[in-house]
Amino acid sequence: MTVKKAGKKAIRVGIWGLGRAGWGMHCPELDRFKDEFEVVAGCDIDQSRVDELLARYPKAKGYTDGCKFLADKNIELVSVAVRSPQHADYAIRALEAGKMVFLEKPIAISPKGLKALEAAVAKYPGKLFFRQNRRFETCFNHVQELIHSGILGDVYEIKLCRHGFEFRDDWQTLMECGGGQLNNWGPHLIDHGLRLLDSPLKSVWGDLKTVAALGDAEDHLKIILKGENGRLVDIEISGGVALPSPVYAVYGNRGSLVSEDEQDIRLKYLDPNQKAPTHKANPATPPRGGFGGTVHPKWIRKTIMAEPSNGWSMVDIYHALYQTIREGKAFPVKPEEALDVLRVILEVKKQNPAYPVTADEFEKATLASTRSSRSTRR
Ligand SMILES: NC(=O)c1ccc[n+]([C@@H]2O[C@H](COP(=O)([O-])OP(=O)(O)OC[C@H]3O[C@@H](n4cnc5c(N)ncnc54)[C@H](O)[C@@H]3O)[C@@H](O)[C@H]2O)c1
Numbered sequence: 001m002t003v004k005k006a007g008k009k010a011i012r013v014g015i016w017g018l019g020r021a022g023w024g025m026h027c028p029e030l031d032r033f034k035d036e037f038e039v040v041a042g043c044d045i046d047q048s049r050v051d052e053l054l055a056r057y058p059k060a061k062g063y064t065d066g067c068k069f070l071a072d073k074n075i076e077l078v079s080v081a082v083r084s085p086q087h088a089d090y091a092i093r094a095l096e097a098g099k100m101v102f103l104e105k106p107i108a109i110s111p112k113g114l115k116a117l118e119a120a121v122a123k124y125p126g127k128l129f130f131r132q133n134r135r136f137e138t139c140f141n142h143v144q145e146l147i148h149s150g151i152l153g154d155v156y157e158i159k160l161c162r163h164g165f166e167f168r169d170d171w172q173t174l175m176e177c178g179g180g181q182l183n184n185w186g187p188h189l190i191d192h193g194l195r196l197l198d199s200p201l202k203s204v205w206g207d208l209k210t211v212a213a214l215g216d217a218e219d220h221l222k223i224i225l226k227g228e229n230g231r232l233v234d235i236e237i238s239g240g241v242a243l244p245s246p247v248y249a250v251y252g253n254r255g256s257l258v259s260e261d262e263q264d265i266r267l268k269y270l271d272p273n274q275k276a277p278t279h280k281a282n283p284a285t286p287p288r289g290g291f292g293g294t295v296h297p298k299w300i301r302k303t304i305m306a307e308p309s310n311g312w313s314m315v316d317i318y319h320a321l322y323q324t325i326r327e328g329k330a331f332p333v334k335p336e337e338a339l340d341v342l343r344v345i346l347e348v349k350k351q352n353p354a355y356p357v358t359a360d361e362f363e364k365a366t367l368a369s370t371r372s373s374r375s376t377r378r
Pocket residue numbers: 016017018019020021022025043044045046049066081082083084086104105106131133183184372373376
């Protein structure tokens with residue numbers, strides 16, 4: 001049993017969408033911080049899922065009707081975890097109903113959604129929070145810290161990969177449902193990439209393919225972000241790669257790091273006492289023998305556990321939200337950063353003509369799922 005700590009005023013949450021994310025991720029994450037959050041309501045079009053919520057949180061109220069859910073005065077914060085095409089619309093409806101909102105990724109999937117969220121951020125300052133939860137990923141934070149420590153020298157290229165091979169066949173593989181890896185895993189790694197650039201974004205290039213998934217949306221993508229500082233971030237997300245590449249690879253002019261699994265980080269970098277050679281390259285014919293330089297690198301090699309000094313892990317995001325709402329601490333994900341992630345996603349879609357580009361085309365492509373959401377707007 002969790003004992004409530006004195007002095008804490010729990011935030012009263014309503015979860016909208018009780019599926020793999022709402023039920024499977026939000027509920028356990030909220031349960032970790034029972035003195036900071038109380039699940040007071042849930043809404044899902046599936047009554048059996050609402051019943052499960054009521055069994056888990058006996059004091060909560062359950063809804064299948066979105067309007068009745070939003071009219072519940074006891075809810076302070078709405079966590080939006082329905083399917084992706086409804087995100088922007090539902091977040092704005094909750095803001096209009098006077099709630100704070102914690103919005104799942106992708107925060108929107110169309111230019112129209114982007115515009116609506118830009119307006120909402122301006123209209124409701126401090127009320128709309130974006131759930132870029134991989135910002136809290138342990139390995140990401142440690143990799144960022146190692147880059148900033150300077151031991152790898154000037155970092156010129158970073159590779160971010162999430163590879164797997166699956167004959168995936170759920171709605172996340174269908175364009176009409178807002179599926180595809182760009183909308184699904186894209187927000188996580190694009191957010192990491194934009195942070196790791198350490199510079200304003202200069203250019204974006206992206207390519208989308210369907211390899212193994214059974215829907216029509218992409219399950220393999222490559223995106224290259226280039227910073228104004230010249231640094232490249234090369235992102236690959238795939239459900240069609242049978243032999244996965246490391247999750248993180250960072251190249252600097254004094255060393256590299258690699259993480260295969262987000263748990264251990266392997267480092268090979270120049271001894272900090274070794275100065276970079278300053279002599280010029282020699283155009284004369286070299287002596288026979290080796291092909292390398294005349295100065296030999298003195299390496300330090302080590303493997304460390306991913307343990308960033310901020311101690312963050314992904315399941316801490318709700319705690320950070322509490323600190324923001326109740327204690328006035330800045331939320332680590334700034335609204336403009338989340339909107340930038342969406343801008344990159346939309347740019348990559350624009351570069352891939354097989355995917356919807358204009359607002360009208362987005363509307364058409366997401367019509368089926370939007371229609372089903374309207375039917376619940378009672
Ligand atoms: N941040 C993360 O790490 C993370 C992880 C997984 C999923 N997600 C995001 O969460 C969202 C949901 O994904 P999921 O895998 O849980 O989907 P899901 O299909 O498993 O769950 C969606 C739930 O919403 C309900 N629902 C659908 N339409 C509704 C409506 N109009 N009103 C109320 N309830 C409705 C469904 O019945 C279902 O229970 C997606 O946008 C996905 O991108 C985020």
